[in-house]
Amino acid sequence: MTLSYHLQIVNLLAALLLLISFAMLSQRRIAGLITLFAWQGAALTASTALIAWSTNQHHLYYSAALTLVLKVIAMPWYFSRLMKKLDVNRVVEPMINIPTTMLIGIVLVIFSFNLALPISELSGTVTRATLGIAMACVLLAFLMMITRTKAIPQVIGFLAMENGLFFAATSATYGMPLVVELGVALDVLVGVFVLGIFIFQIRETFDSLDLKHMEKLKEK
Amino acid sequence: MQTGILLQLAQTLLAILLAPLLMGWVNQCRAWLQGRSAPPLTQPYRTLRKLFLKDAVIAHDATPLFRFAPYMIFACMALAAGIVPTIANDLPFSPAADVIALVGIFALARVFLALAAMDIGSPFGTLGARREMLVSFLAEPALLMVFFTASLISQSTELPIIVQTLAHREFAIYPSLAFAAVAFWMISVAENARIPVDNPTTHLELTMIHEAMILEYSARHLALIEWAVALKLFTYSALGIALFLPWGIAAQGDISALPLALVAMVAKLLLGGAVLAFIETISAKVRLFRAPEFLGTAFLLAVLGMLIHFLLET
Numbered sequence A: 001m002t003l004s005y006h007l008q009i010v011n012l013l014a015a016l017l018l019l020i021s022f023a024m025l026s027q028r029r030i031a032g033l034i035t036l037f038a039w040q041g042a043a044l045t046a047s048t049a050l051i052a053w054s055t056n057q058h059h060l061y062y063s064a065a066l067t068l069v070l071k072v073i074a075m076p077w078y079f080s081r082l083m084k085k086l087d088v089n090r091v092v093e094p095m096i097n098i099p100t101t102m103l104i105g106i107v108l109v110i111f112s113f114n115l116a117l118p119i120s121e122l123s124g125t126v127t128r129a130t131l132g133i134a135m136a137c138v139l140l141a142f143l144m145m146i147t148r149t150k151a152i153p154q155v156i157g158f159l160a161m162e163n164g165l166f167f168a169a170t171s172a173t174y175g176m177p178l179v180v181e182l183g184v185a186l187d188v189l190v191g192v193f194v195l196g197i198f199i200f201q202i203r204e205t206f207d208s209l210d211l212k213h214m215e216k217l218k219e220k
Numbered sequence B: 001m002q003t004g005i006l007l008q009l010a011q012t013l014l015a016i017l018l019a020p021l022l023m024g025w026v027n028q029c030r031a032w033l034q035g036r037s038a039p040p041l042t043q044p045y046r047t048l049r050k051l052f053l054k055d056a057v058i059a060h061d062a063t064p065l066f067r068f069a070p071y072m073i074f075a076c077m078a079l080a081a082g083i084v085p086t087i088a089n090d091l092p093f094s095p096a097a098d099v100i101a102l103v104g105i106f107a108l109a110r111v112f113l114a115l116a117a118m119d120i121g122s123p124f125g126t127l128g129a130r131r132e133m134l135v136s137f138l139a140e141p142a143l144l145m146v147f148f149t150a151s152l153i154s155q156s157t158e159l160p161i162i163v164q165t166l167a168h169r170e171f172a173i174y175p176s177l178a179f180a181a182v183a184f185w186m187i188s189v190a191e192n193a194r195i196p197v198d199n200p201t202t203h204l205e206l207t208m209i210h211e212a213m214i215l216e217y218s219a220r221h222l223a224l225i226e227w228a229v230a231l232k233l234f235t236y237s238a239l240g241i242a243l244f245l246p247w248g249i250a251a252q253g254d255i256s257a258l259p260l261a262l263v264a265m266v267a268k269l270l271l272g273g274a275v276l277a278f279i280e281t282i283s284a285k286v287r288l289f290r291a292p293e294f295l296g297t298a299f300l301l302a303v304l305g306m307l308i309h310f311l312l313e314t
Helices: A005-026 A030-055 A058-086 A098-122 A128-147 A151-173 A178-206 A211-217 B002-033 B043-053 B064-083 B099-119 B123-154 B159-168 B175-191 B219-244 B255-282 B288-312
Strands: none
Touching: A005 A030, A005 A098, A005 A128, A005 A151, A005 B175, A005 B288, A030 A058, A030 A151, A058 A151, A058 A178, A098 A128, A098 B288, A128 A151, A128 B288, A151 A178, A178 A211, B002 B043, B002 B064, B002 B219, B002 B255, B043 B219, B064 B099, B064 B219, B099 B123, B099 B159, B099 B219, B123 B159, B123 B175, B123 B219, B123 B288, B159 B219, B175 B219, B175 B288, B219 B255
Protein backbone atom coordinates (compact mmCIF):
# COMPACT_ATOMS: atom_id res chain seq x y z
CA MET A 1 0.00 0.00 0.00
CA THR A 2 1.84 3.05 -1.22
CA LEU A 3 -1.18 5.13 -2.22
CA SER A 4 -1.22 8.78 -1.24
CA TYR A 5 -3.66 9.85 1.44
CA HIS A 6 -6.24 11.50 -0.76
CA LEU A 7 -6.48 8.35 -2.88
CA GLN A 8 -6.92 6.33 0.28
CA ILE A 9 -9.76 8.65 1.20
CA VAL A 10 -11.25 8.15 -2.28
CA ASN A 11 -11.10 4.40 -1.64
CA LEU A 12 -12.79 4.92 1.70
CA LEU A 13 -15.54 6.99 0.07
CA ALA A 14 -15.99 4.28 -2.56
CA ALA A 15 -16.47 1.75 0.22
CA LEU A 16 -18.93 4.14 1.83
CA LEU A 17 -20.89 4.31 -1.43
CA LEU A 18 -21.16 0.54 -1.45
CA LEU A 19 -22.23 0.54 2.19
CA ILE A 20 -24.96 3.10 1.46
CA SER A 21 -26.14 1.00 -1.49
CA PHE A 22 -26.59 -1.93 0.87
CA ALA A 23 -28.30 0.25 3.45
CA MET A 24 -30.76 1.36 0.78
CA LEU A 25 -31.39 -2.24 -0.11
CA SER A 26 -32.28 -3.04 3.49
CA GLN A 27 -34.25 0.13 4.19
CA ARG A 28 -37.98 -0.37 4.73
CA ARG A 29 -39.10 3.25 5.08
CA ILE A 30 -39.34 5.70 2.20
CA ALA A 31 -38.15 8.62 4.33
CA GLY A 32 -35.03 6.66 5.29
CA LEU A 33 -34.47 5.80 1.65
CA ILE A 34 -34.53 9.47 0.68
CA THR A 35 -32.03 10.37 3.42
CA LEU A 36 -29.72 7.56 2.31
CA PHE A 37 -29.97 8.73 -1.27
CA ALA A 38 -28.90 12.21 -0.20
CA TRP A 39 -25.95 10.71 1.69
CA GLN A 40 -24.94 8.71 -1.34
CA GLY A 41 -24.93 11.92 -3.35
CA ALA A 42 -22.80 13.57 -0.68
CA ALA A 43 -20.23 10.75 -0.76
CA LEU A 44 -20.19 10.95 -4.54
CA THR A 45 -19.64 14.72 -4.45
CA ALA A 46 -16.78 14.37 -1.98
CA SER A 47 -15.04 11.65 -3.98
CA THR A 48 -15.45 13.52 -7.28
CA ALA A 49 -14.06 16.71 -5.77
CA LEU A 50 -11.13 14.80 -4.29
CA ILE A 51 -10.34 13.11 -7.61
CA ALA A 52 -10.57 16.52 -9.31
CA TRP A 53 -8.18 18.01 -6.78
CA SER A 54 -5.66 15.20 -6.87
CA THR A 55 -5.53 14.91 -10.68
CA ASN A 56 -6.04 18.57 -11.62
CA GLN A 57 -9.10 17.87 -13.77
CA HIS A 58 -11.06 21.09 -13.57
CA HIS A 59 -14.20 19.92 -15.29
CA LEU A 60 -14.70 17.39 -12.49
CA TYR A 61 -15.29 20.30 -10.10
CA TYR A 62 -18.34 21.26 -12.15
CA SER A 63 -19.60 17.68 -12.05
CA ALA A 64 -19.13 17.64 -8.27
CA ALA A 65 -21.04 20.91 -7.92
CA LEU A 66 -23.79 19.58 -10.17
CA THR A 67 -24.06 16.42 -8.08
CA LEU A 68 -24.21 18.45 -4.90
CA VAL A 69 -26.98 20.73 -6.12
CA LEU A 70 -29.08 18.09 -7.84
CA LYS A 71 -28.64 14.90 -5.87
CA VAL A 72 -27.96 16.14 -2.36
CA ILE A 73 -30.27 19.14 -2.21
CA ALA A 74 -32.85 19.36 -5.01
CA MET A 75 -33.99 15.78 -5.53
CA PRO A 76 -34.22 14.66 -1.88
CA TRP A 77 -36.15 17.85 -1.13
CA TYR A 78 -38.47 17.18 -4.04
CA PHE A 79 -39.00 13.58 -2.97
CA SER A 80 -39.76 14.40 0.63
CA ARG A 81 -42.24 17.04 -0.54
CA LEU A 82 -43.80 14.48 -2.88
CA MET A 83 -43.99 11.98 -0.05
CA LYS A 84 -45.76 14.45 2.22
CA LYS A 85 -48.13 15.55 -0.50
CA LEU A 86 -49.10 12.02 -1.48
CA ASP A 87 -49.22 10.95 2.16
CA VAL A 88 -48.05 7.51 1.07
CA ASN A 89 -47.94 4.49 3.27
CA ARG A 90 -44.42 4.97 4.54
CA VAL A 91 -43.30 1.39 4.92
CA VAL A 92 -42.12 -0.27 1.73
CA GLU A 93 -42.79 -3.96 1.35
CA PRO A 94 -40.11 -5.61 -0.75
CA MET A 95 -41.10 -8.55 -2.94
CA ILE A 96 -38.32 -10.76 -1.60
CA ASN A 97 -37.58 -10.61 2.13
CA ILE A 98 -34.66 -8.46 3.14
CA PRO A 99 -32.08 -11.08 4.25
CA THR A 100 -32.49 -12.91 0.94
CA THR A 101 -32.11 -9.64 -0.95
CA MET A 102 -28.91 -8.95 0.97
CA LEU A 103 -27.53 -12.39 0.11
CA ILE A 104 -28.30 -11.80 -3.57
CA GLY A 105 -26.57 -8.44 -3.12
CA ILE A 106 -23.39 -10.13 -1.85
CA VAL A 107 -23.39 -12.47 -4.85
CA LEU A 108 -23.77 -9.42 -7.12
CA VAL A 109 -20.83 -7.73 -5.40
CA ILE A 110 -18.59 -10.75 -5.90
CA PHE A 111 -19.72 -10.99 -9.51
CA SER A 112 -19.01 -7.34 -10.27
CA PHE A 113 -15.64 -7.36 -8.47
CA ASN A 114 -14.56 -10.27 -10.63
CA LEU A 115 -15.96 -8.66 -13.74
CA ALA A 116 -14.20 -5.35 -13.08
CA LEU A 117 -10.79 -6.87 -12.37
CA PRO A 118 -9.63 -7.35 -16.01
CA ILE A 119 -11.27 -4.09 -17.13
CA SER A 120 -9.62 -2.02 -14.45
CA GLU A 121 -6.21 -3.37 -15.41
CA LEU A 122 -6.70 -1.82 -18.86
CA SER A 123 -7.54 1.57 -17.40
CA GLY A 124 -4.72 4.01 -16.70
CA THR A 125 -6.28 6.11 -13.97
CA VAL A 126 -5.10 6.08 -10.37
CA THR A 127 -8.58 5.25 -9.11
CA ARG A 128 -9.16 2.19 -11.27
CA ALA A 129 -9.48 -0.19 -8.30
CA THR A 130 -12.80 1.41 -7.41
CA LEU A 131 -14.37 0.43 -10.73
CA GLY A 132 -15.56 -2.84 -9.19
CA ILE A 133 -17.33 -0.91 -6.44
CA ALA A 134 -19.00 1.37 -8.98
CA MET A 135 -20.29 -1.63 -10.91
CA ALA A 136 -21.52 -3.23 -7.71
CA CYS A 137 -23.42 -0.01 -6.90
CA VAL A 138 -25.09 -0.08 -10.31
CA LEU A 139 -26.13 -3.70 -9.93
CA LEU A 140 -27.36 -3.20 -6.36
CA ALA A 141 -29.49 -0.24 -7.42
CA PHE A 142 -30.84 -2.40 -10.21
CA LEU A 143 -31.68 -5.09 -7.66
CA MET A 144 -33.49 -2.49 -5.57
CA MET A 145 -35.59 -1.44 -8.55
CA ILE A 146 -36.51 -5.05 -9.20
CA THR A 147 -37.45 -5.99 -5.65
CA ARG A 148 -39.57 -2.93 -4.77
CA THR A 149 -43.18 -2.64 -5.77
CA LYS A 150 -43.85 1.01 -4.89
CA ALA A 151 -43.18 3.81 -7.34
CA ILE A 152 -41.00 6.13 -5.24
CA PRO A 153 -38.42 3.50 -4.23
CA GLN A 154 -38.18 2.46 -7.86
CA VAL A 155 -37.42 6.02 -8.92
CA ILE A 156 -34.81 6.31 -6.16
CA GLY A 157 -33.32 3.02 -7.35
CA PHE A 158 -33.07 4.48 -10.83
CA LEU A 159 -31.28 7.55 -9.48
CA ALA A 160 -28.94 5.44 -7.36
CA MET A 161 -28.06 3.53 -10.51
CA GLU A 162 -27.20 6.84 -12.17
CA ASN A 163 -24.97 7.61 -9.15
CA GLY A 164 -23.16 4.32 -9.67
CA LEU A 165 -22.67 4.99 -13.38
CA PHE A 166 -21.33 8.44 -12.64
CA PHE A 167 -18.88 7.00 -10.15
CA ALA A 168 -17.81 4.36 -12.68
CA ALA A 169 -17.14 7.11 -15.20
CA THR A 170 -15.01 9.14 -12.79
CA SER A 171 -13.04 6.16 -11.56
CA ALA A 172 -12.34 4.60 -14.97
CA THR A 173 -11.77 7.67 -17.17
CA TYR A 174 -11.84 10.77 -14.91
CA GLY A 175 -15.40 11.54 -15.91
CA MET A 176 -17.17 12.14 -19.17
CA PRO A 177 -16.82 15.40 -21.11
CA LEU A 178 -18.72 18.22 -19.46
CA VAL A 179 -21.26 18.48 -22.28
CA VAL A 180 -22.23 14.84 -21.84
CA GLU A 181 -22.42 15.24 -18.11
CA LEU A 182 -24.63 18.31 -18.32
CA GLY A 183 -26.85 16.44 -20.74
CA VAL A 184 -27.14 13.46 -18.41
CA ALA A 185 -27.84 15.68 -15.41
CA LEU A 186 -30.56 17.51 -17.27
CA ASP A 187 -31.99 14.22 -18.50
CA VAL A 188 -32.13 12.85 -14.99
CA LEU A 189 -33.71 16.02 -13.66
CA VAL A 190 -36.39 16.03 -16.33
CA GLY A 191 -36.84 12.29 -15.84
CA VAL A 192 -37.48 12.77 -12.16
CA PHE A 193 -40.06 15.47 -12.77
CA VAL A 194 -41.81 13.35 -15.40
CA LEU A 195 -41.77 10.39 -13.03
CA GLY A 196 -43.11 12.63 -10.27
CA ILE A 197 -46.06 13.60 -12.45
CA PHE A 198 -46.42 9.96 -13.36
CA ILE A 199 -46.57 8.99 -9.71
CA PHE A 200 -49.40 11.48 -9.22
CA GLN A 201 -51.27 10.01 -12.16
CA ILE A 202 -50.77 6.43 -10.96
CA ARG A 203 -52.13 7.44 -7.61
CA GLU A 204 -55.12 9.24 -9.17
CA THR A 205 -56.01 6.22 -11.25
CA PHE A 206 -55.40 3.33 -8.84
CA ASP A 207 -55.62 5.04 -5.43
CA SER A 208 -52.30 3.41 -4.57
CA LEU A 209 -48.67 3.62 -5.55
CA ASP A 210 -48.26 -0.11 -5.85
CA LEU A 211 -47.24 -0.83 -9.41
CA LYS A 212 -48.77 -4.29 -9.25
CA HIS A 213 -52.10 -2.63 -10.02
CA MET A 214 -50.79 -1.64 -13.42
CA GLU A 215 -51.00 -5.27 -14.45
CA LYS A 216 -54.75 -4.69 -14.76
CA LEU A 217 -54.05 -2.58 -17.82
CA LYS A 218 -52.91 -5.61 -19.78
CA GLU A 219 -55.17 -6.66 -22.60
CA LYS A 220 -56.50 -10.11 -22.18
CA MET B 1 10.26 -11.06 31.48
CA GLN B 2 9.41 -10.33 35.09
CA THR B 3 8.16 -6.85 34.29
CA GLY B 4 6.11 -8.47 31.56
CA ILE B 5 4.43 -10.80 34.03
CA LEU B 6 3.86 -7.94 36.47
CA LEU B 7 2.38 -5.84 33.69
CA GLN B 8 0.17 -8.74 32.65
CA LEU B 9 -1.13 -9.13 36.19
CA ALA B 10 -1.65 -5.40 36.54
CA GLN B 11 -3.50 -5.17 33.26
CA THR B 12 -5.80 -8.10 34.05
CA LEU B 13 -6.55 -6.82 37.54
CA LEU B 14 -7.17 -3.36 36.15
CA ALA B 15 -9.64 -4.79 33.64
CA ILE B 16 -11.47 -6.76 36.33
CA LEU B 17 -11.65 -3.80 38.69
CA LEU B 18 -12.52 -1.19 36.07
CA ALA B 19 -15.20 -3.22 34.30
CA PRO B 20 -18.07 -2.30 36.69
CA LEU B 21 -17.00 1.34 36.38
CA LEU B 22 -17.53 1.20 32.60
CA MET B 23 -20.96 -0.31 33.21
CA GLY B 24 -21.72 2.48 35.69
CA TRP B 25 -20.60 5.08 33.15
CA VAL B 26 -22.84 3.65 30.43
CA ASN B 27 -25.80 3.57 32.84
CA GLN B 28 -25.08 7.13 33.90
CA CYS B 29 -24.93 8.40 30.30
CA ARG B 30 -28.14 6.59 29.52
CA ALA B 31 -29.92 8.12 32.47
CA TRP B 32 -28.74 11.61 31.49
CA LEU B 33 -29.83 11.16 27.90
CA GLN B 34 -33.24 9.92 29.01
CA GLY B 35 -33.64 12.92 31.31
CA ARG B 36 -33.54 10.91 34.54
CA SER B 37 -31.29 11.71 37.47
CA ALA B 38 -28.37 9.34 37.12
CA PRO B 39 -27.22 6.75 39.66
CA PRO B 40 -23.70 7.39 40.95
CA LEU B 41 -20.78 6.06 38.94
CA THR B 42 -19.98 3.52 41.65
CA GLN B 43 -23.49 2.02 41.70
CA PRO B 44 -22.36 -1.31 40.13
CA TYR B 45 -19.78 -1.75 42.91
CA ARG B 46 -22.43 -1.13 45.55
CA THR B 47 -24.74 -3.66 43.90
CA LEU B 48 -21.92 -6.21 43.80
CA ARG B 49 -21.08 -5.61 47.46
CA LYS B 50 -24.72 -5.96 48.47
CA LEU B 51 -25.03 -9.22 46.52
CA PHE B 52 -21.82 -10.67 47.97
CA LEU B 53 -23.07 -10.03 51.52
CA LYS B 54 -26.36 -11.82 51.00
CA ASP B 55 -27.08 -15.53 51.56
CA ALA B 56 -27.48 -17.57 48.42
CA VAL B 57 -30.80 -19.29 47.74
CA ILE B 58 -30.60 -22.29 45.44
CA ALA B 59 -33.43 -24.36 44.04
CA HIS B 60 -33.90 -27.92 45.37
CA ASP B 61 -33.42 -29.46 41.95
CA ALA B 62 -30.19 -27.63 41.17
CA THR B 63 -27.25 -29.82 40.20
CA PRO B 64 -23.63 -28.89 40.98
CA LEU B 65 -23.45 -27.41 37.48
CA PHE B 66 -25.74 -24.62 38.62
CA ARG B 67 -23.36 -23.63 41.43
CA PHE B 68 -20.28 -24.09 39.29
CA ALA B 69 -21.40 -22.08 36.26
CA PRO B 70 -20.95 -18.54 37.68
CA TYR B 71 -17.33 -19.25 38.60
CA MET B 72 -16.71 -20.71 35.16
CA ILE B 73 -18.28 -17.72 33.40
CA PHE B 74 -16.32 -15.27 35.48
CA ALA B 75 -13.09 -17.19 34.89
CA CYS B 76 -13.65 -17.23 31.12
CA MET B 77 -14.25 -13.50 31.03
CA ALA B 78 -11.23 -12.78 33.23
CA LEU B 79 -9.10 -14.93 30.93
CA ALA B 80 -10.39 -13.09 27.87
CA ALA B 81 -9.73 -9.75 29.57
CA GLY B 82 -6.16 -10.88 30.20
CA ILE B 83 -5.55 -11.79 26.58
CA VAL B 84 -6.86 -8.65 24.89
CA PRO B 85 -4.25 -5.87 24.95
CA THR B 86 -5.68 -2.82 26.71
CA ILE B 87 -2.70 -0.70 27.72
CA ALA B 88 0.41 -2.74 26.91
CA ASN B 89 0.97 -4.90 23.85
CA ASP B 90 2.47 -8.38 23.54
CA LEU B 91 2.34 -9.40 27.20
CA PRO B 92 3.49 -12.90 28.23
CA PHE B 93 -0.07 -14.19 28.42
CA SER B 94 -1.26 -13.15 24.98
CA PRO B 95 0.22 -16.12 23.02
CA ALA B 96 -2.18 -18.30 25.05
CA ALA B 97 -4.97 -17.66 22.58
CA ASP B 98 -5.33 -15.97 19.21
CA VAL B 99 -8.55 -14.31 18.06
CA ILE B 100 -10.14 -17.60 17.02
CA ALA B 101 -9.51 -19.15 20.42
CA LEU B 102 -10.86 -15.98 21.98
CA VAL B 103 -14.18 -16.57 20.20
CA GLY B 104 -14.03 -20.07 21.68
CA ILE B 105 -13.55 -18.70 25.19
CA PHE B 106 -16.63 -16.51 24.81
CA ALA B 107 -18.52 -19.53 23.49
CA LEU B 108 -17.47 -21.62 26.50
CA ALA B 109 -18.86 -19.02 28.91
CA ARG B 110 -22.06 -18.87 26.92
CA VAL B 111 -22.55 -22.63 26.88
CA PHE B 112 -22.18 -22.77 30.66
CA LEU B 113 -24.62 -19.92 31.13
CA ALA B 114 -27.19 -21.61 28.88
CA LEU B 115 -26.73 -25.00 30.57
CA ALA B 116 -27.12 -23.47 34.02
CA ALA B 117 -30.25 -21.66 32.86
CA MET B 118 -31.79 -24.95 31.70
CA ASP B 119 -30.57 -26.82 34.78
CA ILE B 120 -33.36 -25.69 37.11
CA GLY B 121 -36.03 -26.58 34.58
CA SER B 122 -37.98 -23.36 34.95
CA PRO B 123 -39.60 -22.34 31.67
CA PHE B 124 -38.03 -18.89 31.74
CA GLY B 125 -34.51 -20.26 31.96
CA THR B 126 -35.06 -22.60 29.03
CA LEU B 127 -36.64 -19.83 27.00
CA GLY B 128 -33.76 -17.48 27.70
CA ALA B 129 -31.16 -20.14 26.90
CA ARG B 130 -32.77 -20.92 23.56
CA ARG B 131 -32.99 -17.28 22.61
CA GLU B 132 -29.39 -16.69 23.65
CA MET B 133 -28.28 -19.60 21.50
CA LEU B 134 -30.27 -18.25 18.54
CA VAL B 135 -28.58 -14.87 18.85
CA SER B 136 -25.11 -16.19 19.50
CA PHE B 137 -25.01 -18.79 16.73
CA LEU B 138 -25.67 -15.96 14.31
CA ALA B 139 -23.23 -13.58 15.96
CA GLU B 140 -20.29 -15.99 16.13
CA PRO B 141 -19.60 -16.44 12.38
CA ALA B 142 -19.92 -12.68 11.90
CA LEU B 143 -17.40 -12.10 14.70
CA LEU B 144 -15.00 -14.56 13.07
CA MET B 145 -15.38 -12.75 9.75
CA VAL B 146 -14.48 -9.45 11.43
CA PHE B 147 -11.38 -11.06 12.90
CA PHE B 148 -10.46 -12.56 9.53
CA THR B 149 -10.56 -9.12 7.91
CA ALA B 150 -8.16 -7.76 10.51
CA SER B 151 -6.03 -10.90 10.20
CA LEU B 152 -5.81 -10.57 6.42
CA ILE B 153 -4.43 -7.06 6.79
CA SER B 154 -1.78 -8.01 9.32
CA GLN B 155 -1.21 -11.58 8.05
CA SER B 156 -1.68 -13.07 11.51
CA THR B 157 -4.44 -14.12 13.87
CA GLU B 158 -2.44 -13.14 16.96
CA LEU B 159 -3.86 -10.03 18.58
CA PRO B 160 -0.47 -8.49 19.49
CA ILE B 161 0.67 -8.68 15.87
CA ILE B 162 -2.60 -7.17 14.62
CA VAL B 163 -2.26 -4.29 17.08
CA GLN B 164 1.41 -3.91 16.19
CA THR B 165 0.60 -3.71 12.46
CA LEU B 166 -2.23 -1.25 12.83
CA ALA B 167 -0.83 1.02 15.51
CA HIS B 168 2.90 1.21 15.05
CA ARG B 169 3.48 1.07 11.31
CA GLU B 170 2.93 3.81 8.78
CA PHE B 171 -0.62 5.09 9.00
CA ALA B 172 -2.93 3.92 6.24
CA ILE B 173 -6.70 4.05 5.77
CA TYR B 174 -8.24 0.61 5.44
CA PRO B 175 -11.77 0.83 3.98
CA SER B 176 -12.27 -2.85 4.84
CA LEU B 177 -11.76 -2.08 8.52
CA ALA B 178 -14.53 0.52 8.37
CA PHE B 179 -16.95 -2.22 7.34
CA ALA B 180 -15.54 -4.56 9.94
CA ALA B 181 -15.93 -1.87 12.61
CA VAL B 182 -19.62 -1.38 11.88
CA ALA B 183 -20.12 -5.16 11.89
CA PHE B 184 -18.19 -5.48 15.14
CA TRP B 185 -20.34 -2.81 16.76
CA MET B 186 -23.52 -4.67 15.80
CA ILE B 187 -22.12 -7.97 17.05
CA SER B 188 -21.01 -6.56 20.37
CA VAL B 189 -24.43 -4.99 20.87
CA ALA B 190 -26.01 -8.41 20.34
CA GLU B 191 -23.46 -10.32 22.43
CA ASN B 192 -23.62 -7.93 25.35
CA ALA B 193 -27.42 -8.04 25.47
CA ARG B 194 -27.90 -4.34 24.73
CA ILE B 195 -30.64 -2.52 22.79
CA PRO B 196 -31.69 -3.14 19.97
CA VAL B 197 -31.28 -6.91 20.40
CA ASP B 198 -31.91 -7.27 24.11
CA ASN B 199 -32.74 -4.84 26.88
CA PRO B 200 -30.50 -5.23 29.93
CA THR B 201 -33.03 -3.66 32.28
CA THR B 202 -36.20 -5.46 31.27
CA HIS B 203 -37.88 -8.34 33.03
CA LEU B 204 -40.73 -8.71 30.57
CA GLU B 205 -40.99 -12.32 29.43
CA LEU B 206 -41.78 -11.40 25.84
CA THR B 207 -38.51 -9.61 25.30
CA MET B 208 -35.85 -10.63 27.79
CA ILE B 209 -33.00 -12.85 26.68
CA HIS B 210 -30.09 -12.50 29.06
CA GLU B 211 -32.15 -11.66 32.13
CA ALA B 212 -34.31 -14.74 31.62
CA MET B 213 -31.28 -16.96 32.00
CA ILE B 214 -30.11 -15.54 35.32
CA LEU B 215 -33.51 -15.22 37.01
CA GLU B 216 -32.81 -18.14 39.36
CA TYR B 217 -29.49 -16.85 40.58
CA SER B 218 -29.03 -14.93 43.81
CA ALA B 219 -26.37 -13.48 46.10
CA ARG B 220 -22.74 -14.29 45.28
CA HIS B 221 -23.60 -16.29 42.18
CA LEU B 222 -25.60 -13.41 40.77
CA ALA B 223 -22.83 -11.00 41.75
CA LEU B 224 -20.27 -13.06 39.83
CA ILE B 225 -22.51 -13.19 36.78
CA GLU B 226 -23.20 -9.45 36.90
CA TRP B 227 -19.49 -8.84 37.24
CA ALA B 228 -18.79 -11.18 34.32
CA VAL B 229 -21.34 -9.26 32.24
CA ALA B 230 -19.55 -5.99 33.02
CA LEU B 231 -16.24 -7.68 32.24
CA LYS B 232 -17.60 -8.93 28.93
CA LEU B 233 -18.64 -5.41 27.95
CA PHE B 234 -15.18 -4.21 28.94
CA THR B 235 -13.44 -6.97 26.97
CA TYR B 236 -15.51 -6.32 23.86
CA SER B 237 -14.77 -2.60 24.13
CA ALA B 238 -11.06 -3.37 24.55
CA LEU B 239 -11.21 -5.68 21.52
CA GLY B 240 -12.90 -2.99 19.45
CA ILE B 241 -10.25 -0.49 20.54
CA ALA B 242 -7.43 -2.93 19.79
CA LEU B 243 -8.75 -3.69 16.31
CA PHE B 244 -10.02 -0.33 15.14
CA LEU B 245 -8.54 2.42 17.34
CA PRO B 246 -5.24 0.93 18.50
CA TRP B 247 -3.29 4.20 18.67
CA GLY B 248 -1.90 4.76 22.11
CA ILE B 249 -1.44 1.14 23.18
CA ALA B 250 2.16 0.89 24.35
CA ALA B 251 4.49 -1.21 22.19
CA GLN B 252 6.27 -4.21 23.64
CA GLY B 253 8.75 -3.31 26.37
CA ASP B 254 7.99 0.39 26.12
CA ILE B 255 7.36 1.19 29.77
CA SER B 256 7.59 4.97 29.36
CA ALA B 257 4.52 4.95 27.09
CA LEU B 258 2.36 3.28 29.74
CA PRO B 259 0.90 6.37 31.49
CA LEU B 260 -0.11 7.81 28.13
CA ALA B 261 -1.59 4.43 27.14
CA LEU B 262 -3.63 4.39 30.33
CA VAL B 263 -4.98 7.88 29.68
CA ALA B 264 -5.74 7.00 26.04
CA MET B 265 -7.58 3.84 27.10
CA VAL B 266 -9.72 5.66 29.67
CA ALA B 267 -10.55 8.39 27.14
CA LYS B 268 -11.52 5.84 24.47
CA LEU B 269 -13.65 3.85 26.91
CA LEU B 270 -15.42 7.01 28.13
CA LEU B 271 -16.14 7.97 24.53
CA GLY B 272 -17.22 4.45 23.56
CA GLY B 273 -19.52 4.17 26.57
CA ALA B 274 -21.14 7.52 25.79
CA VAL B 275 -21.67 6.53 22.15
CA LEU B 276 -23.16 3.19 23.24
CA ALA B 277 -25.58 4.97 25.59
CA PHE B 278 -26.48 7.47 22.89
CA ILE B 279 -27.25 4.78 20.31
CA GLU B 280 -29.24 2.83 22.87
CA THR B 281 -31.30 5.92 23.62
CA ILE B 282 -32.17 6.73 20.03
CA SER B 283 -32.98 3.20 18.89
CA ALA B 284 -35.88 0.94 19.77
CA LYS B 285 -35.55 -2.71 20.66
CA VAL B 286 -36.29 -4.89 17.64
CA ARG B 287 -38.60 -7.88 17.75
CA LEU B 288 -36.85 -11.13 18.53
CA PHE B 289 -37.51 -12.39 15.02
CA ARG B 290 -35.82 -9.33 13.57
CA ALA B 291 -32.64 -10.21 15.49
CA PRO B 292 -31.51 -12.71 12.79
CA GLU B 293 -31.90 -9.93 10.23
CA PHE B 294 -29.84 -7.58 12.38
CA LEU B 295 -27.06 -10.13 12.78
CA GLY B 296 -27.35 -11.18 9.14
CA THR B 297 -26.58 -7.59 8.25
CA ALA B 298 -23.55 -7.69 10.55
CA PHE B 299 -22.32 -10.86 8.84
CA LEU B 300 -22.87 -9.29 5.43
CA LEU B 301 -20.89 -6.19 6.38
CA ALA B 302 -18.03 -8.32 7.66
CA VAL B 303 -17.98 -10.34 4.41
CA LEU B 304 -18.11 -7.10 2.39
CA GLY B 305 -15.14 -5.85 4.37
CA MET B 306 -13.18 -8.93 3.38
CA LEU B 307 -14.16 -8.55 -0.29
CA ILE B 308 -13.15 -4.89 -0.25
CA HIS B 309 -9.83 -5.84 1.27
CA PHE B 310 -9.16 -8.07 -1.73
CA LEU B 311 -10.29 -5.39 -4.20
CA LEU B 312 -8.63 -2.28 -2.82
CA GLU B 313 -5.83 -3.27 -0.49
CA THR B 314 -3.84 -6.02 -2.13
